[in-house]
Amino acid sequence: MMDPLIYQLVVEQAKDYAVFVLDTEGRVQTWNVGARLLKGYEADEIIGQHFSIFYTQEALERHWPDQELRFAIMDGSFEDLGWRLRKDGSRFWASVTITALRDDNGKLLGFSKFTRDLTQNKMQEEALRQSEKRFRLLVDGVVDYAIFMLDPSGIVSSWNSGAQRIKGYTREEIIGKHFSHFYLEDDIKAGKPWEELATARRLGRAEAEGWRLKKNGERFWARAVVSALYDSEGHLLGFAKVTQDLTERLHIQDLEMAAKNMNEFIAILSHELRNPLAPIRTAVEVMKNSSVSKEAYEAMCQTIDRQSALLTRIVDDMLDISRITGGLLRIENALVDIADVVNGAVDMVKPLIQTRKHTLEMDLPEKRLFVQGDIQRLTQVVANLLRNAAQYTPEGGRITIKGQSEDGQMVLRVIDTGQGISPQHIDRIFDMFVQGRTPIERVGSGLGVGLALARRLAKLHGGSLDVYSEGENKGSEFVLRMSFAAEPSKDANAGEVSDIVSQAVIPRRVLIVDDNADAATMLGMIVQTLGHEACVVHDGIEALKVAIDFNPEIVLLDIGMPGLDGYEVARRLRALALKNPFQIIAVTGWGQETDRRKSQKAGFDLHLVKPVALNDLKRILTESNDASLH
Numbered sequence: 001m002m003d004p005l006i007y008q009l010v011v012e013q014a015k016d017y018a019v020f021v022l023d024t025e026g027r028v029q030t031w032n033v034g035a036r037l038l039k040g041y042e043a044d045e046i047i048g049q050h051f052s053i054f055y056t057q058e059a060l061e062r063h064w065p066d067q068e069l070r071f072a073i074m075d076g077s078f079e080d081l082g083w084r085l086r087k088d089g090s091r092f093w094a095s096v097t098i099t100a101l102r103d104d105n106g107k108l109l110g111f112s113k114f115t116r117d118l119t120q121n122k123m124q125e126e127a128l129r130q131s132e133k134r135f136r137l138l139v140d141g142v143v144d145y146a147i148f149m150l151d152p153s154g155i156v157s158s159w160n161s162g163a164q165r166i167k168g169y170t171r172e173e174i175i176g177k178h179f180s181h182f183y184l185e186d187d188i189k190a191g192k193p194w195e196e197l198a199t200a201r202r203l204g205r206a207e208a209e210g211w212r213l214k215k216n217g218e219r220f221w222a223r224a225v226v227s228a229l230y231d232s233e234g235h236l237l238g239f240a241k242v243t244q245d246l247t248e249r250l251h252i253q254d255l256e257m258a259a260k261n262m263n264e265f266i267a268i269l270s271h272e273l274r275n276p277l278a279p280i281r282t283a284v285e286v287m288k289n290s291s292v293s294k295e296a297y298e299a300m301c302q303t304i305d306r307q308s309a310l311l312t313r314i315v316d317d318m319l320d321i322s323r324i325t326g327g328l329l330r331i332e333n334a335l336v337d338i339a340d341v342v343n344g345a346v347d348m349v350k351p352l353i354q355t356r357k358h359t360l361e362m363d364l365p366e367k368r369l370f371v372q373g374d375i376q377r378l379t380q381v382v383a384n385l386l387r388n389a390a391q392y393t394p395e396g397g398r399i400t401i402k403g404q405s406e407d408g409q410m411v412l413r414v415i416d417t418g419q420g421i422s423p424q425h426i427d428r429i430f431d432m433f434v435q436g437r438t439p440i441e442r443v444g445s446g447l448g449v450g451l452a453l454a455r456r457l458a459k460l461h462g463g464s465l466d467v468y469s470e471g472e473n474k475g476s477e478f479v480l481r482m483s484f485a486a487e488p489s490k491d492a493n494a495g496e497v498s499d500i501v502s503q504a505v506i507p508r509r510v511l512i513v514d515d516n517a518d519a520a521t522m523l524g525m526i527v528q529t530l531g532h533e534a535c536v537v538h539d540g541i542e543a544l545k546v547a548i549d550f551n552p553e554i555v556l557l558d559i560g561m562p563g564l565d566g567y568e569v570a571r572r573l574r575a576l577a578l579k580n581p582f583q584i585i586a587v588t589g590w591g592q593e594t595d596r597r598k599s600q601k602a603g604f605d606l607h608l609v610k611p612v613a614l615n616d617l618k619r620i621l622t623e624s625n626d627a628s629l630h
Contacts, residue, residue: 021101024108026051026069035618038117040087051113054084056091072111084115091521093122115379120297121287124304126518146243150226152236154179154197168215179241182212193222200228200239212243243483280307290594303587306351312611317449320380320590330593331460332374335485338403338410339364341375345382346401352390353399364403369410372485373461381457381465383412384450385478391420392476405484412480421469421476429467430455458482506620511552512536513543513569514587515561519610522555523587530618540564544572551579554621559588559599567602574603585620 018035020028027050031043039046039054046053052065059082071078077099084094095116101109146163148156149217156179160170166173167182174181177408180193187193187210199206205227212222224243267583282301287291292300342364354358371378382401389399393416400415449466458465463482469475510527512534514520520536527534535550537543540563547555555573559566570584574620583605588595591609599607606620 016027016116018113020113022051022098022111022113024110026065026111029110033191034175035115038092039084040519045087056083056085066099068096068112072100073108076100081118091525092117093119119285121284122518123522124287124301125284125520134283144244146241146245148241150179150197150239150241152238154193154239157238165244166214166220166243167212168218173215184211184213196224196226197239200226201236203229209246220245222246254378272470277305277307280311283307317453320453330378333372334375336371336373336375336378338369338371338412341378341382342403343414344375344379345386348383349390351395351550352387356393356397357389357395358390358393359396359398361400362399363400364401365405369403369405370372370485371410371461371463371482373482377457378461381454381480382412382414384454385480388450388478389414389416389418389476392416406481408484410482410484414478414480414576415475416477417475420472421467422473426467426469430465495565506622507534508553509545509550510534510621511539511547511550511555511562512542513555513566515539516558519558523612526614526617527556527621530621532621540566540569542571543569544576547573547576552582553580555582555584556587557584557604559586559590559595567598570599570603 006533015034015037017032018038019032020035021030025030026105028046031036031041031046035046036042050065052060055065064082068078068080077097080096080098082094082096083091084096095118097114099112101112103109113328137559145160146166147160148163149158151157156174156177159169159174163174164170170613171172177195180188184192190208192208196206196208203595205225207223211219213219222243223246224241225242225582229237280303283303287297287300342362346360346362350360386399386401389551393399397417399417400413402413402415404411448577455465458480461482466479466481468479470475510532512520512524512527514523514536515538516536520538524534524536535546535552537546540561543555543557557566557569561569564572566586567589573582573584584603585608586599586604587608587610588599589610591607608616608620
């Protein structure tokens, strides 16, 4: 049995938990090292104080501290998660356990309280929610495919805009009804809808082509994929169904090719989205375990960061292809050093190259090579080429980047020792969703849009992207060609550097408006950590009231809010006679070009899509008066 003195020392010196005792009224009686580190109070400052000092005003107004003690008295102990306050007024997300202490006769002696800081968990969960929200927005914005969910019996439970366009039903008209409404009468009599679900349950997915019905009775030729969805214990949750209208296809060859690509795309999209989501969810569950070590905790944080970035890249690639196809992608036109492009691309793909144990060789000339274009998009092109080389080169291979001048053009070559490209695939390697391999072989290799996106971006810059390969297992060479731009004068460069160095970080008053309380709170905490003053509100009316006294320099404003939406709030803010000029920046999940034009018309200075990267937020708050942000 442990010596009581040793046990007391363990409790008093524990640093990862705040452990202290309350008397029967809730006044602090003891204070360990962990409590001092977590809450900021010294023992002589807090002992004798009521423990409600750690609670937010909202919790005090609903008498939550007293409720916690009451629950502990009745049940013996009580556990809670919620916001708590430090001595300096900052908030942290706490895991709390309160235990009633009684003597042998059952008399209440007081309470023990264990508190742990789980703020990082809360932020990671919020990041996951935002990633999932972006994916839902992406699915809902797809108009070329009907994408909807069915419950286990075939009842429609969700409905995207593509489904409404193709089938003619609104959400209100179809949700809650059986999906057999879309089938011809003969197919219903033959039991085809139920056969599809049975096949999907048995094999995991079912594919079908045939005539389907729209709301108005019109027939259309459909290609449909039904996938069964199971939870981690193997219980059927329902089905996901993707339907494409192929009625207007003029040639059977085009029809078959499009259907095949669509089918493979849906399969790969499903797998590639589950890949990052699975470790994210696992990491969050591990982090909830109070006994997890610091090393394991940090490893889980790194896992969530990596996999969230992968999920974001998948969504961004899809959105970029949509913008390019619709002619909506904007290309900045500036002088770009190709060495900066290569270095940026290498930084993006380096983790994958290292994981695959490849050797990376860079051969760039001493003389700088300048082109005219968008450095972010050109970096994206080279990163996609490097990522493709790393994925399709067996472990321990070699990847070479060569930059040079040829016939008055800048030529950049990405050469690998990988699996190469067969002659029958080399003409199609830049087509959408094509990777030259079967779906099973493609697992983990992305959606097959990287090379298509890279070539289209190259063409938007007036350049070209070509591929050469002697065949399978003989490596590949991708060649990017662009026109040269005149090298800037040294004096001009010196002036630019001087301007950048002279910029100073100035604390700003930032008003944050978002009806999602967690998102607004997290954004406010980040703004404060960057050295700025933050005021957080959760609706448009409150924002207009606060703005008069707070006099913000920057307003980070959500668009999709109940009551007054962000557009109307922006208009009314512009109408207020505030003391100083201010900027209004949209922070929203709506990111299409039409959304940007609408926000600009409503008075927004800048349009950011959630989740906003920390570096972008830092730059905006530091350089908010820089015209380049617009």
